[in-house]
Amino acid sequence: xxxxxxxxxxxxxxxxxxxxxxxxxxxxxxxxxxxxxxxxxxxxxxxxxxxxxxxxxxxxxxxxxxxxxxxxxxxxxxxxxxxxxxxxxxxxxxxxxxxxxxxxxxxxxxxxxxxxxxxxxxxxxxxxxxxxxxxxxxxxxxxxxxxxxxxxxxxxxxxxxxxxxxxxxxxxxxxxxxxxxxxxxxxxxxxxxxxxxxxxxxxxxxxxxxxxxxxxxxxxxxxxxxxx
Amino acid sequence: xxxxxxxxxxxxxxxxxxxxxxxxxxxxxxxxxxxxxxxxxxxxxxxxxxxxxxxxxxxxxxxxxxxxxxxxxxxxxxxxxxxxxxxxxxxxxxxxxxxxxxxxxxxxxxxxxxxxxxxxxxxxxxxxxxxxxxxxxxxxxxxxxxxxxxxxxxxxxxxxxxxxxxxxxxxxxxxxxxxxxxxxxxxxxxxxxxxxxxxxxxxxxxxxxxxxxxxxxxxxxxxxxxxx
DNA sequence: CGGAATCTTGAGCGGCTTCAAAACCTGTGG
DNA sequence: CCACAGGTTTTGAAGCCGCTCAAGATTCCG
Numbered sequence: 001x002x003x004x005x006x007x008x009x010x011x012x013x014x015x016x017x018x019x020x021x022x023x024x025x026x027x028x029x030x031x032x033x034x035x036x037x038x039x040x041x042x043x044x045x046x047x048x049x050x051x052x053x054x055x056x057x058x059x060x061x062x063x064x065x066x067x068x069x070x071x072x073x074x075x076x077x078x079x080x081x082x083x084x085x086x087x088x089x090x091x092x093x094x095x096x097x098x099x100x101x102x103x104x105x106x107x108x109x110x111x112x113x114x115x116x117x118x119x120x121x122x123x124x125x126x127x128x129x130x131x132x133x134x135x136x137x138x139x140x141x142x143x144x145x146x147x148x149x150x151x152x153x154x155x156x157x158x159x160x161x162x163x164x165x166x167x168x169x170x171x172x173x174x175x176x177x178x179x180x181x182x183x184x185x186x187x188x189x190x191x192x193x194x195x196x197x198x199x200x201x202x203x204x205x206x207x208x209x210x211x212x213x214x215x216x217x218x219x220x221x222x223x224x225x226x227x228x
Numbered sequence: 229x230x231x232x233x234x235x236x237x238x239x240x241x242x243x244x245x246x247x248x249x250x251x252x253x254x255x256x257x258x259x260x261x262x263x264x265x266x267x268x269x270x271x272x273x274x275x276x277x278x279x280x281x282x283x284x285x286x287x288x289x290x291x292x293x294x295x296x297x298x299x300x301x302x303x304x305x306x307x308x309x310x311x312x313x314x315x316x317x318x319x320x321x322x323x324x325x326x327x328x329x330x331x332x333x334x335x336x337x338x339x340x341x342x343x344x345x346x347x348x349x350x351x352x353x354x355x356x357x358x359x360x361x362x363x364x365x366x367x368x369x370x371x372x373x374x375x376x377x378x379x380x381x382x383x384x385x386x387x388x389x390x391x392x393x394x395x396x397x398x399x400x401x402x403x404x405x406x407x408x409x410x411x412x413x414x415x416x417x418x419x420x421x422x423x424x425x426x427x428x429x430x431x432x433x434x435x436x437x438x439x440x441x442x443x444x445x446x447x448x449x450x451x452x453x454x455x456x
Numbered sequence: 457c458g459g460a461a462t463c464t465t466g467a468g469c470g471g472c473t474t475c476a477a478a479a480c481c482t483g484t485g486g
Numbered sequence: 487c488c489a490c491a492g493g494t495t496t497t498g499a500a501g502c503c504g505c506t507c508a509a510g511a512t513t514c515c516g
Contacts, residue, residue, distance in 0.1 A: 020320065061484055066371060068379035076371060091361045092248065092354075098368050126320075128356045132320045135363035140326050141305060143294060143369040149377060150419055151296035154472065183495065191378055198496055214481055214494060268476065382504065421505055426464055442462060442513055 009059050010082035016207050017084050017130050029120055029162050031069040033110035044101040051088030051095050056079055056119045059108025066099045075188035080169050087115045154192040158200050159225040161190040237287050238310035246314045247343055247357050261338035272329040274387050279316030282345045285309050288335025293396050294327045303416035308397050317342045318359050382420045387426050387453040389418040404448040
């Protein structure tokens with residue numbers, strides 16, 4: 001699975017964690033972090049481990065998930081460049097990671113140790129405030145997903161998920177918006193079975209709304225997904 | 229619905245938002261807030277409104293909910309004394325409330341204006357850190373509820389919900405742990421229909437695990453809920 | 457006592473899931 | 487270059503959990 005695609009290195013300004021900081025502050029913080037590269041399908045953190053590190057994804061894609069008691073792995077989100085994870089490392093008493101992060105593609109991350117990033121946050125309170133905003137954002141995201149799960153149909157959830165993941169992790173092509181994602185992951189994000197996902201995707205393909213290839217979806221007409 | 233029950237005024241130490249602060253700091257913060265009293269079933273904040281205030285519940289119970297597109301009201305949680313809501317007021321750019329807060333019983337809250345609480349947070353960074361911990365805690369709570377929704381049965385979810393709400397909002401009686409909550413709210417928190425909720429509650433009552441009265445559940449043997 | 461809210465019970469059904477099996481795609485190694 | 491093995495996707499058929507709908511019972515309060 002080699003990707004000639006550029007795993008777009010984000011600009012520093014687009015990092016939500018750095019919002020409002022000066023160039024100098026950002027540079028100092030970035031310099032304090034350790035870069036690291038992971039091969040595809042490698043675990044970076046595991047859920048319930050003590051949150052000892054903060055991570056900033058620079059290139060590549062990462063699945064954030066959690067396993068249910070019955071063993072099924074439930075995707076909570078897909079992380080893209082400029083996303084951070086391991087926010088628990090910023091609080092005083094040791095909290096634990098909420099989910100497991102596994103690389104999907106080869107990925108580069110910037111890592112700070114707990115004490116290091118906490119020291120930086122003390123010197124620069126905006127960092128803590130940004131972390132709070134991000135955390136609240138995720139609360140909103142999960143509430144929304146929850147509401148959708150109890151009040152929308154499987155088809156509506158899949159359509160919404162596809163649009164959402166497309167706008168975040170997709171890349172523009174002449175033919176449309178392409179997303180590198182398997183049916184299995186799409187299904188998990190939409191909280192439906194792979195079979196149901198396949199059925200709806202196929203039906204949209206027949207209507208010309210998208211094209212399906214192994215591990216890829218090419219969205220041609222996003223508006224066609226939301227109608228029927 | 230008059231309650232002779234004491235809506236236990238929390239001690240200042242038990243407030244998660246004040247964790248690690250000195251008595252002096254807490255007193256100063258509390259002094260800066262405006263107390264206010266609400267009658268039962270009154271809205272305090274509405275979802276999607278700009279987060280202009282931070283609230284600390286001092287006495288009473290508050291439902292935190294959100295309405296789905298089809299109009300159904302979905303309970304996200306029940307707030308008890310020492311809980312805070314409106315955390316969005318702590319971040320710089322105006323975010324919006326995630327849910328609606330309605331009093332269940334007569335309630336007293338302490339209110340801070342956005343600018344006021346932000347000034348206090350600047351002077352006392354621990355406040356921001358505590359807010360982050362609380363936000364991350366809620367992320368974990370919603371993730372857990374979501375996992376349960378896709379992998380547990382209706383009965384398991386209801387049992388878990390009952391235990392949870394009992395330990396948070398219940399009061400000890402000689403006969404057991406009593407919770408003031410309607411089937412409808414219990415059902416919403418467990419993400420099941422009122423009918424399904426009624427069936428399981430009745431079945432537990434027949435097994436002697438609990439007693440059901442209008443608007444009340446008396447839990448006698450919590451362990452009996454988790455078995456069959 | 458009347459009326460409104462809450463709770464109960466039964467019957468029927470429906471959207472998804474589960475299960476089984478086959479088709480398909482893709483990189484690999486002979 | 488072709489065949490093979492692994493993972494991925496498709497399709498069909500059957501079943502089930504919990505929901506919906508309807509109606510009645512119960513409790514509470516003015």
